[in-house]
Amino acid sequence: MATKITPGEAYGFFTDTSVCIGCKACEVACKEWNQLPEEEDELDFLGQSLDNTGELNGSTWRHVQFIDNVPDETMSEGNGRAFLLMSDVCKHCKHASCMDVCPTGAIIRTEFDTVFIQEDVCNGCRDCIAACPYDVIDVNEERNVAQKCTLCYDRLQGGMEPACAKACPTDSIQFGPLDDLRDRAKKREATLHAQGLKEANLYGHDDKVYGGLNAFFLLMDKPEAYKLPNAANAVLPQRNNLGGYLGIFGTAVLGLFSAVIARRQRNMGGGEDPAGTSEGERT
Amino acid sequence: MTSLGAAQHFAGAPEWTWYILVYFFAAGLAGGSYFLATFLRYWGTPADEPLARLGFYVPLPATALGALMLTLDLNQPLRFWHMVVNTTPGEFGLNFNSTTPMSVGVWALLVGSVFALVVFLGALAADGRIRHPLADRLAAFLDGSAGRTFNVVGTVLYVFIAAYTGVLLAVSNQPVWSDTWALGGLFLASGLSGSVALLLLLTHFRRDAAPSRGFLEVGGRLFTALELLLLVVVLLTLIDDRTLDTALDLPWIPLWLLALAGMLPALRDFAVGGLRPTTGGAVAAVRAPAWAVPALVLVGVLALRAAFIFSAQA
Numbered sequence: 236m237a238t239k240i241t242p243g244e245a246y247g248f249f250t251d252t253s254v255c256i257g258c259k260a261c262e263v264a265c266k267e268w269n270q271l272p273e274e275e276d277e278l279d280f281l282g283q284s285l286d287n288t289g290e291l292n293g294s295t296w297r298h299v300q301f302i303d304n305v306p307d308e309t310m311s312e313g314n315g316r317a318f319l320l321m322s323d324v325c326k327h328c329k330h331a332s333c334m335d336v337c338p339t340g341a342i343i344r345t346e347f348d349t350v351f352i353q354e355d356v357c358n359g360c361r362d363c364i365a366a367c368p369y370d371v372i373d374v375n376e377e378r379n380v381a382q383k384c385t386l387c388y389d390r391l392q393g394g395m396e397p398a399c400a401k402a403c404p405t406d407s408i409q410f411g412p413l414d415d416l417r418d419r420a421k422k423r424e425a426t427l428h429a430q431g432l433k434e435a436n437l438y439g440h441d442d443k444v445y446g447g448l449n450a451f452f453l454l455m456d457k458p459e460a461y462k463l464p465n466a467a468n469a470v471l472p473q474r475n476n477l478g479g480y481l482g483i484f485g486t487a488v489l490g491l492f493s494a495v496i497a498r499r500q501r502n503m504g505g506g507e508d509p510a511g512t513s514e515g516e517r518t
Numbered sequence: 519m520t521s522l523g524a525a526q527h528f529a530g531a532p533e534w535t536w537y538i539l540v541y542f543f544a545a546g547l548a549g550g551s552y553f554l555a556t557f558l559r560y561w562g563t564p565a566d567e568p569l570a571r572l573g574f575y576v577p578l579p580a581t582a583l584g585a586l587m588l589t590l591d592l593n594q595p596l597r598f599w600h601m602v603v604n605t606t607p608g609e610f611g612l613n614f615n616s617t618t619p620m621s622v623g624v625w626a627l628l629v630g631s632v633f634a635l636v637v638f639l640g641a642l643a644a645d646g647r648i649r650h651p652l653a654d655r656l657a658a659f660l661d662g663s664a665g666r667t668f669n670v671v672g673t674v675l676y677v678f679i680a681a682y683t684g685v686l687l688a689v690s691n692q693p694v695w696s697d698t699w700a701l702g703g704l705f706l707a708s709g710l711s712g713s714v715a716l717l718l719l720l721t722h723f724r725r726d727a728a729p730s731r732g733f734l735e736v737g738g739r740l741f742t743a744l745e746l747l748l749l750v751v752v753l754l755t756l757i758d759d760r761t762l763d764t765a766l767d768l769p770w771i772p773l774w775l776l777a778l779a780g781m782l783p784a785l786r787d788f789a790v791g792g793l794r795p796t797t798g799g800a801v802a803a804v805r806a807p808a809w810a811v812p813a814l815v816l817v818g819v820l821a822l823r824a825a826f827i828f829s830a831q832a
Contacts, residue, residue, distance in 0.1 A: 290530075292530075332691060335615075335617045335618060336615075336617070336618040336620065336689060336690070337615065337618065338601050338613065338615055338618050338620040338621035338624060339597075339600040339601060339604075339605075339613060340604045340605075340606050340609070340613050340615070341600070341606075343606065353606060355605070356600060356604075356605050356606055357594070357597075357600075358592050358593070358594045358595075358597035358598060358600045358601070359592045359593020359594045359597075360591075360592055360601075360620060361532035361533065361534065361593070362532065362618065362620050362686075362690075364529075364530050364531070364532040364533075365529065365531070365532040365534075365690035365691070365692050365695075366529070366689075366690050366691055367529055367530070367691065368528060368529055368691040369528060369529075370528050370529055370530040372530070373530060374593055379593045379594060380593055380594060381593075459526060462528045463528070464526045464528060465526065468526040470691070472689045472690050472691055472696065473617045473618075473689060475685065475688040475689050475696060475699055476617065476619070476685065476689055478688075478699030479619070479684065479685030479688045479689065479699055479701065479702045480685060480702065481699075482684075482685075482699050482700050482701075482702045482703035483677070483678065483681040483682070483684075483685065483702040483703055483706055485703060486681065486702070486703035486704075486706045486707055486744065486748065487677050487681070487706060489707075489744055490553065490677075490706065490707065490710050490741065490744065491557075493710075493737060493740035493741055493744060494553075494554070494557045494561075494737055494740075495561075496736070496740060496793065497733050497734075497736040497737035497740060497793075498557075498561065498562065498733060500736045500793040500794065500795070501732035501733040501736055501795060503793065503794045503795065
């Protein structure tokens with residue numbers, strides 16, 4: 236049943252990696268809808284399993300990770316391991332690092348509670364790239380500004396679900412109101428645990444990671460295996476503001492102290508200061 | 519900052535390279551020169567006035583160069599003004615985001631450039647290079663107590679400009695940069711020692727500034743000692759976060775060696791002469807031309823910034 240999309244309500248993605256089959260329909264749908272260019276080597280093999288986009292960047296806003304965690308040695312029956320597959324995307328963090336550092340106000344939170352980069356406001360300073368802990372944002376070479384998943388802002392405005400969720404054949408990518416998605420995710424996690432898949436864990440469904448992610452995941456391994464910082468390491472760039480500025484203040488005081496010492500010591504040796512230049516304030 | 523132990527870094531590199539390196543270098547020299555010039559004009563001797571004027575000549579061109587580099591680094595250089603004006607539809611107004619040093623720094627540059635222009639013109643007037651009643655009034659203003667207040671405010675702004683670049687790097691999720699709180703202080707100390715070197719170089723073009731070389735020599739040793747101390751602090755914080763290997767990776771070793779080489783002359787003079795000025799110092803010791811040691815210091819200041827900028831983004 237189609238989701239009714241109402242401005243003012245929070246929407247997002249629940250990506251259930253346990254049912255992702257790596258078909259990359261989401262990547263194709265995203266590129267088609269958002270008119271994103273193919274990358275130079277996109278049709279080449281990267282030598283990285285089945286992955287041929289490599290990463291999220293300015294022109295790839297959905298990226299299916301193929302994580303080879305299959306051990307080299309033969310496993311006993313029933314203990315085999317499969318590739319980890321995950322359709323990665325901007326997390327639309329509640330406490331978004333990119334919004335924290337954007338100096339132009341180009342990055343805004345929309346009426347659907349998603350994080351959106353205004354193409355005509357961004358000037359390409361790239362501070363958001365340095366800040367995003369998920370390596371989501373990059374410069375789109377055609378538009379020459381920072382870009383990332385918009386959660387299909389234009390489609391939401393038209394009452395349509397995002398293209399990737401629409402195209403996903405296994406419902407690995409589910410779109411909807413956040414509260415509904417969280418309920419679904421908890422049930423799915425409980426089902427997997429009941430089936431003996433204890434490694435299944437939710438990432439970003441609660442406020443432990445950046446205050447909660449609008450695009451959250453059910454993972455089949457630790458977050459680090461998917462290049463996602465764990466809760467202890469999910470820190471905002473602004474944590475270094477206070478320490479950094481206090482460091483400047485302390486150094487400035489020591490610098491001033493050094494200058495005062497240099498003024499006193501200047502005539503103590505065989506330097507070039509002429510005799511008779513009295514210390515003291517200039518009047 | 520929060521120490522993260524083994525920090526996890528998955529952030530992508532912003533590809534801040536040569537333009538940003540030149541800006542950081544220029545900002546350090548602008549801030550250090552403004553600080554030294556103000557100190558010497560108001561708390562030095564009358565014989566220090568020529569060097570103070572030399573110092574006041576530096577911030578304006580350095581700021582102009584830095585602003586140009588910052589603008590050229592943008593993917594959309596013609597939108598540089600979006601840093602200060604919000605162009606979001608329906609939200610037209612001034613932009614200021616206190617959580618990002620980039621926004622704070624842009625405003626500091628904008629306001630600071632007015633101070634740099636005033637002291638530049640004031641130095642020209644005091645040197646008799648511009649002759650106009652307004653220029654004379656400006657020179658008189660800067661010489662008085664109001665001028666002192668003006669320059670103290672300008673110094674605070676420019677000390678910030680020299681240093682905030684380090685905080686700008688730290689306020690990110692990049693390896694190395696975000697694993698230390700001491701980069702801002704390090705860049706300030708480095709900017710001060712670089713400014714001493716620059717002014718020492720410039721004294722060779724202005725003989726009446728020679729009496730201040732003793733101050734510069736001793737100041738240079740202390741600023742360099744402070745720089746070395748802060749470099750050690752930065753590296754220790756990187757050990758804590760296990761990103762020291764990234765910073766000291768093989769390709770960057772020449773940069774670190776250059777940075778250390780730039781500190782060596784002042785540290786050698788400190789070890790040999792303590793805080794007593796010595797005629798010639800390291801220059802005489804190695805029989806190098808007078809410009810060689812200050813030039814090496816400046817190369818070291820540049821290399822230090824390059825080592826931090828490039829190693830984290832490799």
